[in-house]
Amino acid sequence: MSELRYDPSAIEPRWQAVWERERTWEVANEQARGTPRTYVLEMLPYPSGEPHIGHLKVYSVGDAIAHFRRRRGELVLHPMGYDAFGLPAENHAIATGVHPRESTNASIASFQRQFREWGISIDWSRELSTADPSYYRWTQWIFLELLRAGLAERREAAVKWCPNDQTVLANEQVVDGHCERCGALVELRQLEQWFFKITHYAQRLLDDLATIDWPEHVKTMQRNWIGRSEGAEVVFHQPDLAIDYPVFTTRPDTLFGATFFVMAPEHPDVLRLAAGGEREHEVREYVNRSLTASNAERGDADKPKTGVPLGRSVVNPVNGETIPMFVADYVLMEYGTGAIMAVPAHDERDYEFARAFGLEIRRVIDGGELPYSGEGTLTASSPEFDGMPNLEAKRRIIDWLEREGRGKAAVNFRLRDWLVSRQRYWGCPIPVVHCERCGIVPVPADELPVILPDVEDYAPKGRSPLAAAEDWVATTCPACDSPARRETDTMDTFVDSSWYFMRYCDAHNEKAAWDPQILAEWMPVDQYIGGIEHAILHLLYARFFTKALADLGHLSFQEPFAALFTQGMITRDGAKMSKSKGNAVSAQEVVKRYGVDTARTNILFIGPADQDADWSDKGVEGVHRFLSRLWRLAAETAEATDPGDPPEDPQGADLELLRKAHWAIAKVTHDLDGRFAFNTAISAVMELVNACKNLRERADDGTLRFALATAASLVFPFAPHAGADAYDRLTGGRVWEQPWPEPDPRFLERDSYELVCQVNGKVRDRVQAASGLTDDELGALALMQPNVRAHVDGHEIAKVIVIPGRLVNIVVR
């Protein structure tokens, strides 16, 4: 018996081979119509080198959910793929000359191998790679659908440029003025680029957050990012050029306090307005300086306000006052109309500017110290509005503006259109051609995919490396047959990952991206799992795609991910793991040393899965001991005892163990059912195994077998190999084919419990109390306890509070 040793290196490959041979985790679309369908999905990995411990965590979480729901009788779709386009592979190619396809395929192979070794229950029949022409053909099709709908467009704009990666970036990919990927300081450039009009969906992206089961903080982040503000558009007239300039303001109630007017340096009329004026030269210089300044320099709110007077003025519509115009870089072209009315008394930034330039500061809202942005009543405005609470004045002034035709209520969003073109090689080609006669012409759908050609030189030169592929670039216009040139920019890789979850549903469809009927059966994803770092980027883009494609009639749902779970990072000594810090924990090493079941279970045990957790080499030993103990008890019991059931009317150790087993079933079920409390679920199984260990000599064989098989069954979602092996040894059955166990209520009810006896809220004694006693009986029982007596005697009893099943509190004076 002592020969039995838990050996993951033998157990794990054995069960993996079974699941692979029998394709256990595959589901067919035709299969079992009528059984509830569940789509469990982890965010698809970017294949680079080897998967790390963070990957192991997402898939451990997702796999536990998938296993649990399968055994709850649901048909679970749990596929896998690769986000295979992207810069790291391309940069590697620049450094080594190895084609990105080769290095990416090598990484994919390594990911595939490890996911199999990790025993993740994946339906491999639906595997995809976004860099595969059979996939990106449909990425291109979606692009053309968006183009057709007017949701994709090429236009010139001031865009964020990463000088290191030599490409433009989307707003979402700029963090604190730096490139989110490489950290380089981002510059602004005026360029013609491809955009997706995500801003058309701003309101719906905001509203529909209410319909999805996502963590509140993720929704908050999206709300902030979308940044809806309500206010008014107010028109200021410029008499010299006879132009009306609308501005957006959230404070129309402060309109009477506007003492100047400011335009962004990028505003197209700035130079025209300054022309011929005294400061023309200065304005020109200021504009040039602003345009070349980095995004971060300009964006610094703490730097002193700068600007130049334009030598012109506009008319305030509410009082006919003439106020001076300025150009200043604290006004952004990309928000609102690129021009603002400045109310220095009630806006901190305008206040600073007014102080710097000696401009009038006129209080129009009563309240605190200037600049004052709180609520108050109007003053120094007009007889009509003075004395009115500002919130009411807001509405009334908007009404007045509307009547006069000088403005209207307006809503503004912070969200910008999604810049999707990239001047890089390793991405999905944008399927259009540029024809001198016809302009931009989409490649006809039946000519897709536009295959990404091989090139000699991947190095970025400020334009796409594809531009050098002359044979590929030169083509003919699909519309007029005259010579034309292919678009050489590629798509942002976030485009690839904005729809992959739909392709899984109908992965081998060669006629279409998907069959909407099949899609409707699986989508939306019931449980999505991934890192919080995608709270804005991927999750917002995917939501936009879903809405746009639904509007185009290709989908029958509005949201891609019905529920979301964001798992926390695994840190090492409190710091993010990285190769450069040398603190990375290799998933491979942990797996090699303890087996993957231990690695997976430990990751889920160290803390709540949605929180960051520090990896400790010590902690993993404890989990290994637990699995080892469970397995050994199961193996020994299977050898040493004969199969049989627990006694009909269990007593003593049998009763105790059966209670523990059913308690564990209830606890694990509760913790897994939408609660994602893997850590406490695992600790419940630990308690059960400890009970088996402690009661094995005293309990009946049948009881022990039942308790251990229950432990194996409950641990299976976390440690599938050990769970399957232990279960097999005890029962000869396949645990993954067993329904999830249900607790027997008979064993959940106790006939007695420990009653806590308090005096004045302090615990003074405990006593075994029979279930079902009345409040009076419980109070009397508590009063009989010696240490309770000691604290009650000599005092007057004011009150006795009885919480049946828990405690009695005797209040004395």
Add this chain to the structure above:
RNA sequence: GCGGGCGUGGUGGAAUUGGUAGACACGCCGGCCUUAGGAGCCGGUGGGCGAAAGCCCUUGGGGGUUCAAGUCCCUCCGCCCGCACCA
């Protein structure tokens, strides 16, 4: 600045509705077994006083509500995350 979250033993963490604070695990201490142990087993382990029974203290600090507060309210401190010249 705005928005969100968090603060519990030496450590990770637990505590379902306001009802036994510290489950489970690590570590540590003591013991058993073993030729040996990075194996296994048994016992102890929040702090203080005490021989013991027991008493007092304890969930970042202070205050409050309540018979009862880690949990609710107010306030202060600290840390983390997101957004940030967004008019």
